[in-house]
Amino acid sequence: MKPKRVLITGAAGFLGSHLCDRFMAEDYEVIAMDNLITGNIENIEHLLPLPNFTFHHQDITNYVHVSGDLDYILHFASPASPVDYLKIPIQTLKVGSLGTHNLLGLAKHKNARMLIASTSEIYGDPLMHPQTEDYWGNVDPVGPRGVYDESKRFQEALTMAYHNFHGVETRIARIFNTYGPRMRLNDGRVFPAFIGQALRGENLTVFGNGKQTRSFCYIDDLVNGIHKLLMSDYSEPVNLGNPEEITILNFANEVLSLTKGKNKIIHKELPQNDPKKRKPDISRAEKILGWSPKVSRKEGLEKTLDYFNSLPENKLFKREHKKFDGYIKK
Known part of the structure; x- marks a missing residue:
């Protein structure tokens, strides 16, 4: 019996690479795709020699072709950190619009089920707390974060249009802050920023007074949630995240305690449109998927x-700079 085939875009990124691992472990044929603009080939280097794994160095905003049958598409291609999407705003908008359109067309042609990686950022700086899937958000479309927020909001709208008009089987995962191995330590988000600063012996930077909150989900929990959603019959958006909320300042102190460093906490001005509150309401995921996170923040931090x-130090702080020189499968 031939294995089922899954296309994973953004496959060399933090989330995408862990999804590649999951589907390879379940004996799928994995077709990985990434233009490596923010992804790192080292994240999937261990998979490259395997017979059921194929990597395509490709920008999905161009025409996407996959030969043969295709059962699933997981769309995880997009810059996801402020450092990236503020530096490459046009590419961010294109991957959420043109890239999503290309993949939905492919899903329609192949009769494949497609899951898109949306984000808690579609809620903007929320006026509802915690955030439920029925909340429409508070987003500044022309602010600095608008290129990412609106890219994801359009992505959801386009996905639902293909579902409703063309009958494409689609799933929408609204992903909240996630962490774990293979994160980039300089991507500008709270968790990797604190870990990177602590390991380098630098002071931890807290923006504003540190009373803004986040909720952190360990990567293994998120991958389980994504898998459950993909295999479900539910097409509306589903929040995936850990509802255990913590202030940025308290989290900085947790990191310092675990690393046993002598670093200090310094405060800088809060960036424009930075969300004050982040906490997912996961009632829908619990009811529809039977899913909730299992890994505590302490356990996840330690892992x-x-x-x-x-x-080694040269990989710890420079691993994102490795270039892809091409790979030919034997």
Whole structure:
């Protein structure tokens, strides 16, 4: 019996690479795609020699072709951190619009089920707390974060249009802050920023007074949630995240406590449109998918720190700079 085939875009990124691992472990044929503009080939290097794994160095905003049958598409291609999407705003908008359109067309042609990686950022700086899937959000479309927020909001609208008009089987995962091994330590988001600063012996930077909140989900929990959603019969958006909320300042102190460093906490001006509150309401995921996160923040932090402590220094702080020189499968 031939294995089922799945296309994963953004496959060399943090989330995408863990999804590649999951589907390879379940004996799928995995077709990985990434233009490596923010992804890192090292994240999937261990999979390249395997017979059921194929990597395509491709920008999905161009025409996407996959030969043969295709059962599933997981669309995880997009810059996801402020450092990236503020530097490449046009590419961010294109991957959410043109890229999503190309993949939905492919899903329609192949009769494949497609899951898109949306984000809690579609809620903007929320006026509802915690955030439910029925909340429409508070987003500034022309602010600095608008290129990412509106890219994801359009992506959801286009996905639902293909579902309703063309009958394409689609799933929408609204992903909240996630962390774990293979994160980029300089991508500008709270969790990797604190871990990177702590490991480098630098002071931890807290923006504003630090009373803004976030909710952090460990990567293994998120991958399980994505898998459950993909295999479900539910087509409306579903929040995936850990509802355990913590202030940025308290989280900075947790990191310092775990790393046992002598770093200090310094405060800088809060960036424009930075969300004050982030906490998912996961009632829908619990009811529809039977899913909730299992890994505590303490356990997840320890696993993540163990991973980064195991890396040699040249990979710890420079691993995102490795270039892809091409790979020919034997």
